[in-house]
Amino acid sequence: MERPNAWNQYDDQALQAVEKAARGYKNYLDHGKTERECAAEAIEIAKAAGYTDLNAAIAAGKAVQPGDKYYAVQMGKAVMLFHVGRQTLDKGLNIVGAHIDSPRIDLKQNPFYEDTDIAYADTHYYGGIKKYQWVARPLALHGVVAKKDGTLVNVVIGEDEDDPVVGISDLLIHLSQEQMAKKASEVIGGEGLDIMLAGRPLKDEEKEPVKAMLLRILRDRYGLEEEDMLSAEIEAVPAGKARDFGLDRSMIMGYGHDDRVCAYAEIEAMMTLPPVPEYTCCCLLADKEEIGSVGATGMRAQYFENAVAELLALMGQGGDLMLRRALANSRMLSCDVSAGYDPLYAAAFEKKNAAILGHGVTYNKFTGSRGKSGSNDANAEFIGRVRKVMDDHGIAWQTAELGKVDVGGGGTIAYICALYGMEVIDSGVPVLSMHAPHEIISKADLYEAIRAYTAFLTDMGQR
Ligand code: MN
Numbered sequence: 001m002e003r004p005n006a007w008n009q010y011d012d013q014a015l016q017a018v019e020k021a022a023r024g025y026k027n028y029l030d031h032g033k034t035e036r037e038c039a040a041e042a043i044e045i046a047k048a049a050g051y052t053d054l055n056a057a058i059a060a061g062k063a064v065q066p067g068d069k070y071y072a073v074q075m076g077k078a079v080m081l082f083h084v085g086r087q088t089l090d091k092g093l094n095i096v097g098a099h100i101d102s103p104r105i106d107l108k109q110n111p112f113y114e115d116t117d118i119a120y121a122d123t124h125y126y127g128g129i130k131k132y133q134w135v136a137r138p139l140a141l142h143g144v145v146a147k148k149d150g151t152l153v154n155v156v157i158g159e160d161e162d163d164p165v166v167g168i169s170d171l172l173i174h175l176s177q178e179q180m181a182k183k184a185s186e187v188i189g190g191e192g193l194d195i196m197l198a199g200r201p202l203k204d205e206e207k208e209p210v211k212a213m214l215l216r217i218l219r220d221r222y223g224l225e226e227e228d229m230l231s232a233e234i235e236a237v238p239a240g241k242a243r244d245f246g247l248d249r250s251m252i253m254g255y256g257h258d259d260r261v262c263a264y265a266e267i268e269a270m271m272t273l274p275p276v277p278e279y280t281c282c283c284l285l286a287d288k289e290e291i292g293s294v295g296a297t298g299m300r301a302q303y304f305e306n307a308v309a310e311l312l313a314l315m316g317q318g319g320d321l322m323l324r325r326a327l328a329n330s331r332m333l334s335c336d337v338s339a340g341y342d343p344l345y346a347a348a349f350e351k352k353n354a355a356i357l358g359h360g361v362t363y364n365k366f367t368g369s370r371g372k373s374g375s376n377d378a379n380a381e382f383i384g385r386v387r388k389v390m391d392d393h394g395i396a397w398q399t400a401e402l403g404k405v406d407v408g409g410g411g412t413i414a415y416i417c418a419l420y421g422m423e424v425i426d427s428g429v430p431v432l433s434m435h436a437p438h439e440i441i442s443k444a445d446l447y448e449a450i451r452a453y454t455a456f457l458t459d460m461g462q463r
């Protein structure tokens with residue numbers, strides 16, 4: 001049961017559309033290196049398409065009508081877009097949900113120290129990373145510093161051509177006999193991921209003169225004191241832009257495909273809906289998926305159901321029962337990247353149940369590990385209906401598992417949304433080198449994801 005390669009079915013017009021999607025996506029990646037930046041970008045795109053702030057509608061007690069478009073933001077890190085449909089909300093929403101946080105290296109709250117005339121930042125990594133991949137490469141610093149007076153200072157260092165970059169050193173090969181004999185998981189420890197920030201002393205400063213130089217720069221350039229780092233969120237991410245990959249330019253190499261490629265495909269799909277869709281369509285961009293969907297901006301928090309409750313109230317259908325019906329009757333694609341089959345690591349995959357690059361958007365009935373633990377395991381009946389929508393629209397799609405049984409595993413936000421009783425299946429773009437500083441996707445799979453999510457939002461109906 002082989003699935004065809006999507007590239008084979010493209011004519012010149014389709015190839016141009018693939019390239020256009022790739023350009024838009026690379027631009028989204030280049031401006032979205034953190035969850036906050038990705039959220040802000042999504043809101044910009046939505047505003048330009050006529051979306052307005054749900055909070056303003058709530059404050060004004062506006063009567064919500066079919067065709068209305070709203071965005072809602074949770075602490076600047078999670079975003080929901082709603083495009084109100086013809087049917088009442090108790091018939092359920094068509095939802096596409098992705099996450100906009102990616103693995104990275106966060107600065108600690110008390111980060112700065114000096115050792116042997118080098119100033120460092122101590123860090124705590126975020127999400128699942130192979131630590132050895134993050135040394136000896138250019139890193140950029142992105143984030144915010146919240147000052148006591150309530151002002152928020154935005155920081156982006158290392159992305160402009162003229163910007164300096166920072167990074168983590170590695171031991172020279174000449175002296176690495178002991179290091180090279182270690183297990184890969186022990187080559188670099190979590191406390192070894194300290195970022196070099198400065199290497200020149202502040203003249204005539206006696207105590208920690210290089211750190212003093214660093215603090216002087218932070219004060220002069222950003223108006224920051226060392227204590228301000230106590231209320232900062234600074235993330236070290238790979239510096240530089242996403243690039244076309246391969247001599248045929250069929251792929252994209254970039255930081256954060258997981259899961260910004262699905263987030264971008266969702267946003268694009270939302271922007272192409274008819275003026276009044278049949279069912280209310282929702283794009284969910286969640287934070288904190290990489291550390292278990294925790295916290296007030298993770299999918300386990302209640303901002304999504306709160307927003308739906310507010311919408312219902314503004315439609316004159318408020319109340320707990322209507323909310324429960326709206327959520328339970330919803331249909332959702334949990335849009336998250338899939339493990340692309342990698343011939344160099346064939347032993348990790350079971351090939352006929354693996355996602356192949358260029359073979360289209362991938363559906364995972366289940367994820368999880370050790371006997372599907374932690375997975376959602378979508379209903380066969382729902383998958384049958386999804387198949388029909390995909391085939392009716394001529395989407396290139398495939399099914400996959402996350403590698404061989406018992407080799408490892410992973411999870412998504414699918415099981416959390418499924419708790420409401422809604423139909424959910426995982427759907428995403430295959431990725432190579434997932435969670436590495438630079439991941440690889442096929443442009444064809446991005447294009448098919450956009451088409452798939454558009455078809456799902458427009459055509460998926462009730463049970
Ligand atoms: Mn993911």
Ligand code: MN
Nearest residue numbers: 258259290435
């Ligand atoms: Mn991930």
